[in-house]
Amino acid sequence: MSNHYGAIQGNSETTQAVNIRRKEGAVFLGCCDMRRAVIILDTIYLVILVIQMLLYIDMVRSEQPDREIEVAARSLLRICVMEALLVLISLWGALSFSMGMVFAGIVNFGVGLAAGFALMRLPAIVLNLVFVAPHVLLFMEIQRGIMTEATYQNEEHSCCCL
Numbered sequence: 001m002s003n004h005y006g007a008i009q010g011n012s013e014t015t016q017a018v019n020i021r022r023k024e025g026a027v028f029l030g031c032c033d034m035r036r037a038v039i040i041l042d043t044i045y046l047v048i049l050v051i052q053m054l055l056y057i058d059m060v061r062s063e064q065p066d067r068e069i070e071v072a073a074r075s076l077l078r079i080c081v082m083e084a085l086l087v088l089i090s091l092w093g094a095l096s097f098s099m100g101m102v103f104a105g106i107v108n109f110g111v112g113l114a115a116g117f118a119l120m121r122l123p124a125i126v127l128n129l130v131f132v133a134p135h136v137l138l139f140m141e142i143q144r145g146i147m148t149e150a151t152y153q154n155e156e157h158s159c160c161c162l
């Protein structure tokens with residue numbers, strides 16, 4: 001981590017040293033810092049997962065469920081629950097500047113990315129790349145000491161009101 005120092009010249013009696021650090025961390029899509037990006041993307045993904053889970057629960061509870069659909073819905077529901085747990089851990093990691101917890105998001109979206117490549121699904125590849133990238137960058141920024149609770153005031157960046 002590099003620090004950039006400058007001095008503010010006071011009157012001849014005093015010179016006050018002030019830490020003038022420029023932002024070192026990356027900006028996601030030109031809009032926000034990586035911590036904020038992970039928080040926003042994880043929240044969006046959790047909402048999507050909850051909607052999916054509600055749909056799968058409805059499929060399982062239907063009055064005349066097709067046995068194959070019920071089995072598939074139960075399997076997909078289990079996957080959604082596991083994903084939700086990983087994303088919740090990742091979200092908490094972003095909120096608490098925990099590198100290990102942010103790694104849970106890398107695992108979740110990394111598996112999605114690998115599945116997208118395996119199934120040759122371009123939309124899945126692109127979507128998972130968009131989601132995994134800020135997690136990887138936040139992980140690296142926390143690891144390098146760029147993004148910490150102490151430095152966040154300097155690293156904070158947002159182009160909107162969030």
